[in-house]
């Protein structure tokens with residue numbers, strides 16, 4: 085089973101909790117045991133697991149900005165978003181999680197986030213692929 089949904093973003097860098105959307109897809113799939121791949125088909129966004137706490141979300145943004153500050157990026161001569169591509173590659177553009185008894189296996193403080201790195205964007209596509217196994 086494969087399902088897509090879209091998220092709109094408001095800031096250049098932004099963390100958006102997509103846990104409920106992904107869990108909805110898992111429930112709807114009726115798959116009891118399997119794997120779920122959450123993938124963003126964009127090279128300027130990422131997928132992470134972290135706690136949904138407002139201070140921590142700001143901390144993430146501060147770290148991301150610092151990681152790419154002070155560089156004279158060559159790509160910026162043509163596109164002005166080298167930072168976005170590099171952070172996207174570092175964070176990764178997908179995660180694979182387990183499903184047991186039609187529920188996502190994750191820790192209490194592991195929410196699933198889309199990380200916008202070159203926003204704002206009207207439509208960031210998220211693909212959720214579920215494999216029964």
Ligand code: ZN
Pocket residue numbers: 159163164165166169
């Ligand atoms: Zn670019």
